[in-house]
Amino acid sequence: MSALVTSRNIAIPDEAYDLLLTAHEGLTKDESDALNARLILTLFNHVGDLDVIREAIEVARQ
């Protein structure tokens, strides 16, 4: 059984996506990379579960 949620899980996807783009607005490439990295690590901690993280990395790599 998959530990990662791969079914639709966000009520207002456009809103979430917009949050992401807005956060990056006006940033240089380096600043954006750094922001992404901090975001990933923060979400990592929220998830907490190594199996979920492993599966998410697999999805991202496909």
Add this chain to the structure above:
Amino acid sequence: MLDDRYALAHRLYPYERAADQDAEVAAHHPVVVIGGGPIGMAMALDLALRGVRTLVLDDHEGVGEGSRAICFAKRTLEICDRLGCADAMVDKGVVWNLGKVFHGEDLVFEFNLLPEGGHRHPAFINLQQPYFEKFLVDRIRQAQAEGAPIEIRGKNRVESLDVRDDGAGIEIMTPEGPYSITADWVLACDGAGSPTRRGLGLGFEGKVFKDSFLIADVRMKVDFPVERRFWFEPPFREAGDSALLHKQPDDIWRIDFQIGWDVDRDAELKEDRIRARIDQMLPGVEYEIVWTSIYTFQCRRMESFRHGRVLFVGDSAHQVSPFGARGANGGVQDSDNLAWKLAMVLNDEAPEALIDTYDAERCYATDENIRNSTRSTDFITPKSEISRVFRNAVLHLSRRHDFARPFVNSGRLSVPCIYDGSPLNGADSLPGGPAQTRPGAPCPDAPLEDGFLLHRLGTGFVLLAIGQEPPDTSGLRSVSIATPNAETRARYLVAADRALYLIRPDQHVAARWETATPVEIEAALNRATGKEMA
């Protein structure tokens, strides 16, 4: 012909002509240790204390000057305590608990090793490696005086080995010319560059890190607190990409600068260059430079530590980057693992197959050490642009958010390995017992009414009975704790009311039960001594 490769800090075993050099037929020795570094000396001491006649051959006449290792972990001290030399080390060493991590100007966070109470030894001491080695040799001299069968021959360089099925012939060079001896067992403790390993054409594969560190031990009188300070991207930027400041005995401080891969070693080792870096780090401080060196680092190991009757122990078998202090600390655990096994085999108390478990258990432990050192190194010296981005993201988050701090890796503590899956492990039949003392685990210390548990366990197989009378097992020593205190409960019982632990001579757990019959204990003892493997 026999020039020193390094200067000596202590000339402890000057060359003396040995009777073997005048023998008509090559003299025979049960065990020969090649190399008198910290691991060779610990190995020889442990064997001799177990009654095994042991000869150490070292190509120098004493302990080298360069400090190298400074951090010695609790487990090492516990092993040295069993060998009888931990007190000298702890008395001389600097005990430290506090570490501070900076990124640029800012303190990112601090950690306290706060050793939990009820252990005889501190989590870590800092002590220059030459002192560590000297205390081992001092103890060897004392053991010799008490009759332990141990001999050290300085300026005896092993030139070649002629390996046979039942031992080896050894060619030795001395200031007075060559001679040869034979041995049943050869322990190659001849360091990372191991001539023995090269002579046998054995591989040493692994990962080389493309960075180098300038290391300087300086003497200065300052009232800095006794803490480990580590900077990522320090504010004294020209000094290095990372830096470390750490206290040693005798007002000596260890300073490390990460200076990059493509450096001109000779130029960087010039005193004015080194002073330029240190002056940036410690403006206005007066100091004297005691020892400097530039090192690069590898994480690698031999595929197998056993080649017939030749066994590789310490740096000759494996090398790790210094972050996390797993080199000498790991090597002392190799020695701890091998000594009792070899002694039992030589005394016909166990089959030779027991020696294969040295290879199995210590390769497993080495992989853990390599994994940890590699991860620290990857964090400290990011090897790609994206790994630097993540590293700095961790440091950035850590200033304000505690959740990110565990990701910060400026070197993880050296902790002993739990030999999960070892062929020597027996029953684990203690429902509710703590994971930290499962079979394969090193016994944690605990305070007793009159001393400490590890001390009481002694140096041979022992049955630890907690909350019950030990069953009558002839020939097996037992230690019993009728009413365990809080520490013993937490470390050995937790939810269980009583327990029996069968403990190996290296103080790792062999098997545990709520209670057991003499037959069950006997079976576990047979397993732990390799009798099921033969």
